[in-house]
Amino acid sequence: MAADAIENDLARRFRIDPPPTLLARKSSKARIGFSRLRSSRPMHGHSIATPPEEAFAFWVPLSVPFFSNLWTAGRRREVPELRLGDAQLVDLGDHPVVSLDIPFDAIRFYITQVALDEMANEAGIRRVKGLYASNFGARDLVMFGLAQALAGAMEQSCDETAMFSECIALAFFAHIVRAYGSVPIGGRNARGGLAAWQLQRARDLVNVNLAHDLSIAEIAHECGLSSGYFARAFKRSTGVPPCQWLSKMRIERAKELLKDPRCELAEIALLCGFVDQSHFTRVFSRSEGYSPGRWRRLHCL
Template identity: 35%
Template sequence: MTDAYQNRSQSFLRAPAISTLDLGVGIHRISATRAWSGTENNGFTLPHAQEEAFMLSLQLVDYSGDILLKDRKLSFRQQRANELQLYDYRRPWSANLRSAYDCVNFHVPLEALNSALQTSEKRRVQTLRYQAGEPMSDPVFAALVRAILPSLLRPEEANLLFLSHVSLALATHVADRYAELALPRATTRSRLAPWQERRAKEMIDANIGGGLSQQALADACGLSAGYFARAFRETVGMPPHKWLLVRRVEHAKHLLHRSDIGLAEIATACGFADQSHFTRVFCRLEGATPGVWRRQHRYG
């Protein structure tokens, strides 16, 4: 018996009456199980298999019992009819089923939620936001449960296309409402958004003389320094420090063309260490010294 099958079939509940239905196909399909008992003091659940999945449980009647998370008893006492309770199969937990119950439990693999994500950023579900032991009201989820109850009662009449539709609707709703998404990992293909590129370039131009750190640029763009550096290079075609040199030379060309300021003064105004530094950088980018460039363009 595989981990997924043990949890999907809800065999650890030891319920006297149980009905399980797959809502789709494939290894990451969502399954629904209706489990019920008309008697009280049903005892503790058996240990469940730990896997990358969640159990979403909706009670059809008022239920009371105990929940233990890593052997620590939670404050949970009652789950009313139509309330939703979330359980993480990645963590060890158990329940003492004190009262009669009638519930529909969904086995939802993490990959099923990732498949339902409507995002172009390729983010992934890290976990679901919920407070262990605190039932929640979710009318949309309750309506989806009601929609498949006839299929759970008469699985031989179930329409797989309809069940697949409900499965996608359920996964999309859960991902939209409860998912906590992990940020996409930075790659060499990361790019700045237009506003981030504009903001970074404006800051560089405003600090042409120096004194601007890469961390300050990254903070202004809401990014980590490493991510910003990779994204800037991918977007602009060069790292930030080289772009600063390009902008310094452009500013210097403007002064050379429009003023009679000496080369040493221009070097200082544009943030170069000295005239020699200015000449080396200018010659490398423009193919001529500042003096030659000025004579060629002064009246152009």
């Protein structure tokens, strides 16, 4: 896709003038692009979602405030208010949509999964299976520096722009695979444990799915690992096997709910992923030395 086609598509989706765009890789599947999207006035409504694709976008604001609301996979997400120096990561396979109710000015970094694969192969490192940021991202002064450099380059038009954008793409790739894909030099984590993003991804998945029968295979898949490797790496990182850690998380959530006298024990059991109240009582008593009812009486007077 040519730069003008990308500019027109972004203009339609965000209801702005065609944004200046630099392309580092122009293949329709292995593409890296940088665009400056800005609007000086608030608008009603939301951006237009596009068909899902295996690609990722980073938003780096050049001024604040920034987009105040984000939806992915049809759900509104709680995200922190971005400051200058922050970066926000969204998976374009999740139909991301933002509200357009405030002015905005940001550099949009775009990279497809195929481009990640190609550049990983060229760099001699293992495949980067997706990018992840807890709570969609936070402080990232490297990305902010790249965004400022791109903003300056977009103000000019010269023969060296293509070479400049390719250099930025290399720096962009080298940074994101370690900060958001956590690919250490030489392959896997040197200690044999999980990378920081993988451990956080596993924790987040468990925390939002305690009421469901989430399998080790599902968590491992989200971390880009086999079940066996994930289980071994998780134990090296945390000191306990995944199943034991999951049980501990369910107990901790149960303690929070026990503090609410309106919650029945049977309800708490289901909300925390136990088969029934009897199962909940057995596991809780074995862990804490008291039944859930007695624990509630001792701690919630």
